[in-house]
Structure formats: structure tokens, C-alpha cells
Amino acid sequence: xxGIVLTATEIVRLxxxxxxxxxxxxxxxxxxxxxxxxxxxxxPISLIVPFARGTDPFRLYxxxxxxxxxxxxxxxxxxxxxxxxxIRLSEQPTTGTRIVLACDIDDAGIDWLTxxxxxxxxxxxxxxxxxxxxLTSKTGAGAIFALAAENAATLAVEEVNADGRRPLELVVAxxxxxxxxxxxxxxxxxxxxxxxxxxxxxxASFARVQEVARRRGILAIHALLNEGGRPSSTSIRLGERPxxxxxxxxxxxxxxxxxxxxxxxxxxxxxxxxxxxxxxxxIPAAGGRIVGEAAVALGHSDYDAVxxxxxxxxxxxVLTSLVGQDEVRYERAAYDAGLRDSTTTLSLVLDESTLExxxxxxxxxxxxxxxxxxxxxxxxxxxxxxxxxERFGRWAPPLSTMSEAVYSAILLLGGALYEEPDGxxxxxxxxxxxxHRHTPRGLLFFADDETYQQEIRLATARDKRFVLSS
Amino acid sequence: MDAxxxxxxxxxxxxxxxxxxLADNGECKAGAIADQITxxxxxxxxxxxxILRGAGLIRERRDGRQRLYSxxxxxxxxxxxxxxxxxxxxxxxQVDERLEKTVTSSSASATPPLRDAS
Numbered sequence: 001x002x003g004i005v006l007t008a009t010e011i012v013r014l015x016x017x018x019x020x021x022x023x024x025x026x027x028x029x030x031x032x033x034x035x036x037x038x039x040x041x042x043x044p045i046s047l048i049v050p051f052a053r054g055t056d057p058f059r060l061y062x063x064x065x066x067x068x069x070x071x072x073x074x075x076x077x078x079x080x081x082x083x084x085x086x087i088r089l090s091e092q093p094t095t096g097t098r099i100v101l102a103c104d105i106d107d108a109g110i111d112w113l114t115x116x117x118x119x120x121x122x123x124x125x126x127x128x129x130x131x132x133x134x135l136t137s138k139t140g141a142g143a144i145f146a147l148a149a150e151n152a153a154t155l156a157v158e159e160v161n162a163d164g165r166r167p168l169e170l171v172v173a174x175x176x177x178x179x180x181x182x183x184x185x186x187x188x189x190x191x192x193x194x195x196x197x198x199x200x201x202x203x204a205s206f207a208r209v210q211e212v213a214r215r216r217g218i219l220a221i222h223a224l225l226n227e228g229g230r231p232s233s234t235s236i237r238l239g240e241r242p243x244x245x246x247x248x249x250x251x252x253x254x255x256x257x258x259x260x261x262x263x264x265x266x267x268x269x270x271x272x273x274x275x276x277x278x279x280x281x282x283i284p285a286a287g288g289r290i291v292g293e294a295a296v297a298l299g300h301s302d303y304d305a306v307x308x309x310x311x312x313x314x315x316x317x318v319l320t321s322l323v324g325q326d327e328v329r330y331e332r333a334a335y336d337a338g339l340r341d342s343t344t345t346l347s348l349v350l351d352e353s354t355l356e357x358x359x360x361x362x363x364x365x366x367x368x369x370x371x372x373x374x375x376x377x378x379x380x381x382x383x384x385x386x387x388x389x390e391r392f393g394r395w396a397p398p399l400s401t402m403s404e405a406v407y408s409a410i411l412l413l414g415g416a417l418y419e420e421p422d423g424x425x426x427x428x429x430x431x432x433x434x435x436h437r438h439t440p441r442g443l444l445f446f447a448d449d450e451t452y453q454q455e456i457r458l459a460t461a462r463d464k465r466f467v468l469s470s
Numbered sequence: 471m472d473a474x475x476x477x478x479x480x481x482x483x484x485x486x487x488x489x490x491x492l493a494d495n496g497e498c499k500a501g502a503i504a505d506q507i508t509x510x511x512x513x514x515x516x517x518x519x520x521i522l523r524g525a526g527l528i529r530e531r532r533d534g535r536q537r538l539y540s541x542x543x544x545x546x547x548x549x550x551x552x553x554x555x556x557x558x559x560x561x562x563x564q565v566d567e568r569l570e571k572t573v574t575s576s577s578a579s580a581t582p583p584l585r586d587a588s
């Protein structure tokens with residue numbers, strides 16, 4: 001990995017042990033407000049960097065990978081770039097502790113920081129390969145569920161290229177979970193010569209990508225759960241539909257708990273609003289009733305108040321379509337409010353990364369309904385997970401339905417581009433629709449109603465992992 | 471380069487347009503840039519190019535009588551990375567104050583024991 005190492009040094013008054021133990025805390029430690037539940041190797045951690053005036057702070061998402069009390073702490077992070085933070089603490093006689101901080105930033109990270117600072121970065125290369133854009137949320141509320149998307153895309157491109165047929169080149173962009181930025185970055189990917197953009201972003205962002213794809217005559221593929229939409233000659237949507245998830249989860253949970261009263265909570269944007277509409281039909285049809293609803297903007301901060309409302313409503317069941325950092329904040333608030341004892345929750349965007357960051361105690365017993373879980377016990381999936389770990393190491397973020405969808409989308413796209421090398425987006429979409437492919441989540445094929453057919457599995461969270469229902 | 475001259479350079483929409491054009495097209499002749507930025511006079515474009523060079527955001531290369539311009543990728547990267555390094559240093563400068571608050575607020579609660587591990 002090329003790039004640079006930045007260092008900073010400071011002498012502080014307190015002793016090494018105190019400095020070490022205070023490094024990270026649930027509500028913010030001394031380096032960039034480092035957040036983690038406990039100082040332990042493997043523990044997920046995030047650091048909040050107040051990068052520039054006029055922009056939101058961004059989070060570095062990673063894991064603690066080494067602890068050597070009281071002298072050394074190492075964090076390896078996956079987003080918004082793959083890097084490493086090393087802290088060395090040494091005793092200073094009579095004065096306290098010397099802290100040496102070293103941050104590794106690779107070339108992709110330097111480019112990302114440069115763009116974040118509002119400065120241009122040249123678009124390079126591109127000869128001899130089909131460029132495929134990956135638009136993902138490296139920062140913002142959605143970053144948590146997109147942590148492994150870039151790794152998955154990289155792996156897929158390498159596997160397509162190893163096939164020796166029609167090479168692909170990956171160009172990555174960050175929508176910062178913001179539709180405005182999604183549009184700008186989609187334009188940049190189009191100008192960089194991408195024939196297709198695989199988007200692991202919210203539906204609100206994907207709507208902007210679709211506009212760009214239409215205008216530029218390229219293909220937009222939504223590789224994330226979504227509410228579907230009108231058929232188009234320039235876009236196609238993979239990913240679970242909320243109706244599939246709700247139909248799979250609601251009756252099962254009601255049977256398992258013998259409860260009927262639901263509280264439905266979500267966001268105000270399109271996909272989540274669609275979830276609410278569907279819940280209003282599906283829950284009563286399944287013999288349940290909705291006793292309360294709440295819809296909040298992405299990035300909402302006061303989930304304690306929401307948890308209180310749920311407690312007062314008397315609901316025994318909760319359906320949440322909150323996403324990413326919002327889902328983490330809500331579930332932790334729900335746990336603090338004692339809702340784990342009184343309610344059972346079906347969370348529609350509860351993937352492995354989100355689960356880890358909610359925390360072990362806080363997430364115990366949460367239900368999830370997805371087309372893919374990293375723990376899926378099939379041979380195809382075991383080999384996929386093995387290849388992923390071999391390539392990216394034990395500390396890489398876990399796979400999830402979001403990242404597997406990106407992986408499968410790129411493999412499908414590689415096949416379609418091989419069939420239709422000079423094809424228009426419409427012809428590539430036709431090739432995608434004809435494909436029947438065994439992916440890590442199982443057989444993926446396109447049904448008549450513009451939905452990719454896939455099996456939806458149910459799982460519950462136990463000790464920060466998913467246990468699949470049989 | 472200094473941050474103020476960079477911000478000054480970026481404050482102009484025309485200069486931002488020039489930078490975006492160079493980002494997409496690599497090294498370009500002055501004339502090609504002027505052909506692209508048609509809503510200001512060619513002499514204005516020259517002035518903007520000079521300001522961008524002064525801020526360290528673009529490079530000029532002479533090829534015979536031609537002047538060719540390209541993004542100074544290192545210039546931009548140096549600034550962005552410099553921001554980050556400043557933030558690292560600022561974060562450490564505040565450690566004493568933060569730790570004094572953290573130690574005070576956590577003195578009543580037990581912190582879990584730590585083990586060496588990798």
C-alpha cells in the first residue's frame with residue numbers, strides 16, 4: 001500500500017494507564033471522540049473527525065486490532081479509506097505521558113480527503129477496460145451498512161478479470177448519504193467513462209443516480225434493499241423489496257411471541273415511507289394492529305424520546321426501517337429505556353455491521369429479514385466468505401446483504417457486458433434479466449414483476465451474531 | 471502554497487470550472503481551456519490560470535511556444551492532508567483538558583480490566 005504516514009506528538013500530564021484506559025468510551029474518548037463499548041481487540045470503534053468548516057464531521061469506522069497495556073493501541077479502519085491508527089504511550093519522568101499518534105493514509109484516502117476539502121482530483125487511466133462505478137456511502141448515516149461494499153466490489157472485479165474475458169476497472173465514489181452529493185458524484189463517474197454505476201446507497205440517493213443515468217445514457221444498478229419503481233431502460237434494482245421482508249418477518253414474529261400490537265418507526269424518505277404504507281396493509285392482514293407510528297429524518301438525534309413514546313404506546317412488537325447510524329442510536333436508546341424486556345423488534349436494515357455497532361447486550365434478540373446473511377450455511381457462501389477473508393483479512397468489516405448484493409451485481413454485470421460488449425443500457429438490462437445465477441445468497445433470477453426473486457431468511461441476534469431460523 | 475490563497479482561488483466559479491475541466495481532461499493547452507470557458511474573455515482566463523498557479527492548484531508546462539496546464543495533484547493533496555494533520559495535532563492538544571473531565575466523571579464507575587492482546 002503506498003500513501004503516507006502522518007504523525008503528531010503531545011505530552012500530557014496524566015499517567016500512562018489513565019491515558020490508555022480513557023482512549024475510547026461509549027460516549028467519546030480523547031482521540032477524535034473515539035466511540036466503542038469497551039477496549040478489547042476486535043471491538044468495533046468509530047472516530048469523529050471535524051474535517052473542514054462548512055462540512056459535517058466524518059467518521060472513521062474500524063476495529064481495535066492491538067492492545068498492549070499501557071503502551072500501544074492500534075486501530076484498523078475500513079472507511080472512508082483503509083488505514084491504520086497507531087498510538088504509542090511512553091512515560092515521561094515527572095511530566096506524565098508522551099503520546100505519539102501515527103495515521104496511515106493510502107492513495108485512495110488522500111484522494112477522498114482532497115475531494116472532501118473541495119479540491120479537484122484528476123480522473124486517471126481507463127484504457128482497455130470497461131469502467132464500472134461504485135457509488136457507496138463512505139460517510140454519513142448510511143456508512144455503517146455500506147462498510148464492506150467497496151471490498152465486495154473490489155473482489156468481484158478481480159474475479160471477473162481473472163476469468164480473462166472482458167476486463168472491468170472499478171471507480172469508487174462517496175455519496176456521503178446525501179442525494180445532492182449522490183447526483184454530483186454520479187455525474188463525475190459518468191464523466192470518468194463509467195458504463196454502469198452500481199449504487200449501494202439509499203433510495204433517495206439512487207433517484208439522483210437514475211436521473212444522471214438517463215441523461216448520460218449509462219446504466220444504474222441499485223444493489224441495496226429498495227422499494228422498486230417503474231421499469232426503465234437505464235436502471236435496474238436488485239435487492240430485497242420491503243414487502244418481501246415484511247411478509248417474511250411479521251407473521252413469524254407474531255406467532256413466536258403471540259403478540260399483536262405493533263409500533264412502526266422509520267424515516268421520512270421514500271423507501272422508509274413505502275415500508276410504513278406496506279406495514280399498514282400487511283400487519284392488519286396478518287391479524288395484528290398498529291398502535292403507534294413515528295417517522296424521523298435521517299440523522300435524527302433524539303431517539304430517547306422515540307423510545308419513550310414506544311414504551312408508552314403499550315406496543316409489544318416494533319417494526320423499524322431506520323438505517324445505519326440512526327438504527328444504531330435508536331436500538332441503543334431502546335435498550336436503555338428497557339424496551340428489550342417488553343418488546344420484540346423486526347429491523348429491516350439490520351445487517352452484520354449495524355448489529356456489531358448496536359452492541360452485544362443492546363442487540364440481543366433483535367430480528368432481521370434479509371436475502372443474505374454472512375452466516376448462511378451453504379457451500380457457495382462459505383467459499384465466498386473464505387475468499388473475502390483471505391483477500392481483506394480478519395479485521396475487515398463483515399459481509400452482509402448489502403455487500404453481497406454489490407458483489408453479485410458486478411458479477412452479473414461482467415457477464416452481461418461480455419454478452420453485449422457494445423450494448424446500450426437497455427440491452428445490458430435485458431442480458432441481466434435473462435441471467436440465472438448462483439450467487440452466495442442462492443439462485444438469483446428476475447421475475448415478471450420487475451423484482452429479483454430470492455429467498456428471504458429470518459435471523460435473530462445472539463451475542464452480536466445472527467442465528468438463522470430454520 | 472497557503473490555505474488562504476487556495477480558498478481565494480476556489481472562491482471563483484470560473485476558476486472552479488477550470489479546475490473541473492482539467493480534472494476530467496488531463497493536461498490541456500491554454501487555448502483549449504479558453505475554448506471551454508466561453509463566458510469570460512480569453513485574457514480573463516489567463517488571469518484565472520495565473521491565480522490558480524499561484525495557489526499551487528495547477529501546473530504550467532511550456533512546450534515550445536505552447537503553454538499546457540494540468541492539475542497539481544500534489545498541491546491539492548498536500549493541502550487536504552495538511553488539514554488532517556492539523557486536526558490530529560489539535561485533538562492531542564485537547565487531551566489534558568478532556569482527560570481531566572473524563573477522569574472526574576468516571577471516578578465513581580468501575581472501568582473494565584485490560585489485557586494485552588493482538
